[in-house]
Amino acid sequence: MTIGAGPGGPRVLVIEPMGNAGRFLVEAAERLGLRLYAATHKDVHEGYPDRLRAALAGVCATDLANAPRALDDMAAFCRQHAIEGVVGCFELFTPLAAHLAARVGLPGNDPRLAQAARNKILMGEAFAAAGIPAPRWTVVRDGAEAHRAVREAGWDWPLVVKPAEQGGSWGVSVVDGPDGLGPAVAAARQYTYARPHGLELDARALVQEYIAGEEYSCDTVVADGVAYPLPVVRKDTTAGRYRIETGHTCPSGLPEPLAAKVRHTAARAALAVGVRNGIAHTEVKIPPGTDTPYVIETGARLPGDNLCEVVEAATGVSEAVACLQAVLGRVPDTVATRTGAASIRFLLPERGGVLREVSIPQTPGTHGELHLRPGETVPEPADSACRIGHVVARAETAEQARALAGRVAAGSRVEVG
Numbered sequence: 061m062t063i064g065a066g067p068g069g070p071r072v073l074v075i076e077p078m079g080n081a082g083r084f085l086v087e088a089a090e091r092l093g094l095r096l097y098a099a100t101h102k103d104v105h106e107g108y109p110d111r112l113r114a115a116l117a118g119v120c121a122t123d124l125a126n127a128p129r130a131l132d133d134m135a136a137f138c139r140q141h142a143i144e145g146v147v148g149c150f151e152l153f154t155p156l157a158a159h160l161a162a163r164v165g166l167p168g169n170d171p172r173l174a175q176a177a178r179n180k181i182l183m184g185e186a187f188a189a190a191g192i193p194a195p196r197w198t199v200v201r202d203g204a205e206a207h208r209a210v211r212e213a214g215w216d217w218p219l220v221v222k223p224a225e226q227g228g229s230w231g232v233s234v235v236d237g238p239d240g241l242g243p244a245v246a247a248a249r250q251y252t253y254a255r256p257h258g259l260e261l262d263a264r265a266l267v268q269e270y271i272a273g274e275e276y277s278c279d280t281v282v283a284d285g286v287a288y289p290l291p292v293v294r295k296d297t298t299a300g301r302y303r304i305e306t307g308h309t310c311p312s313g314l315p316e317p318l319a320a321k322v323r324h325t326a327a328r329a330a331l332a333v334g335v336r337n338g339i340a341h342t343e344v345k346i347p348p349g350t351d352t353p354y355v356i357e358t359g360a361r362l363p364g365d366n367l368c369e370v371v372e373a374a375t376g377v378s379e380a381v382a383c384l385q386a387v388l389g390r391v392p393d394t395v396a397t398r399t400g401a402a403s404i405r406f407l408l409p410e411r412g413g414v415l416r417e418v419s420i421p422q423t424p425g426t427h428g429e430l431h432l433r434p435g436e437t438v439p440e441p442a443d444s445a446c447r448i449g450h451v452v453a454r455a456e457t458a459e460q461a462r463a464l465a466g467r468v469a470a471g472s473r474v475e476v477g
């Protein structure tokens with residue numbers, strides 16, 4: 061697995077490693093003997109956790125919200141430091157990674173399609189062009205336009221309203237009837253800039269048909285245009301207006317012909333948004349009584365939500381290792397070496413407020429982590445920012461792992477005042 065040793069190893073530039081996947085890239089780079097560099101803003105770099113900062117061989121300080129300037133700075137940095145691979149980590153910057161790789165002649169994604177992995181309007185167009193099953197959608201700028209569009213399309217309720225460019229369920233609403241449509245469009249359109257870089261966002265909203273059924277995710281490593289599907293993961297979410305991911309379990313429990321179809325569809329989605337050297341995280345729902353996975357979204361990046369940990373605990377496959385191998389143009393290690401199971405369950409509050417107390421019981425086969433500390437503000441449970449912590453459980457079967465993580469989460473003490 062090692063493809064270089066210590067200071068002599070190949071050099072990879074990560075565009076904004078501050079999110080959940082950053083820590084897995086750091087670990088993977090250590091295992092592979094790579095030197096990892098980051099491109100970020102200097103103020104954002106100051107807020108990095110110590111472990112991330114210490115793991116970096118160097119930093120390209122630039123303004124990632126200013127694409128032409130960032131591309132010039134990063135291209136100069138790549139030449140100066142003999143960078144051999146470029147990887148996007150933060151979803152909104154994955155198009156930058158594609159453009160940079162093309163500019164400096166490194167393996168990377170198709171820059172002409174890269175924006176489709178960030179913008180759900182372009183993504184919908186890319187899926188339609190490739191014939192990939194996905195919800196029908198329309199673009200709206202305000203409530204009146206949304207009412208008109210829904211009437212003309214003749215769609216039934218519920219419908220889904222979401223921002224063109226966001227993640228973590230921010231601004232996503234499932235709307236039961238006409239009364240909720242205007243407020244949902246306003247909620248989706250509140251995101252005009254993304255923190256912490258001040259990146260300008262496409263503030264249009266999409267109205268989509270609601271796809272019923274169970275939800276799954278499946279990641280795809282792509283190396284030189286060849287897709288290597290990873291295992292399917294079952295996703296749990298809240299019901300009702302806000303769909304927050306509450307947990308993930310690997311393996312998915314889907315029977316193999318259907319799991320294979322999910323892997324195939326996820327790979328098609330990855331290729332449709334131009335992923336050629338890297339990884340994609342794809343989410344699907346399967347309507348009851350059908351065997352057709354509908355793609356909800358795909359991103360040209362490693363998954364968040366500690367999914368790297370869950371998938372590796374269950375299968376032995378390190379998504380971050382495979383992703384780094386792919387961006388270096390190597391054959392990725394994607395063959396499972398283990399047949400276990402793992403599940404993550406998030407601690408969610410019933411309402412927003414100040415976190416008074418939180419504790420996760422210590423239970424064999426599990427470990428917990430807190431995202432918020434007592435005294436901190438817990439946002440309203442409308443998106444994933446409200447998560448207070450999580451529990452990861454390992455077991456022999458998926459049912460056991462999911463039940464164990466659920467039991468520990470249910471036994472956790474969370475007081476919000």
Ligand SMILES: Nc1ncnc2c1ncn2[C@@H]1O[C@H](COP(=O)(O)OP(=O)(O)O)[C@@H](O)[C@H]1O
Nearest residue numbers: 195220226227228229230232268269270271303
């Ligand atoms: N068209 C849809 N039909 C049914 N559920 C949906 C649809 N779109 C989104 N959802 C639900 O909302 C969640 C968040 O939406 P998603 O498009 O994945 O946005 P984000 O980029 O914020 O994750 C999904 O995981 C899913 O549970």
Ligand SMILES: [Mg+2]
Nearest residue numbers: 228229343357
């Ligand atoms: Mg999603």
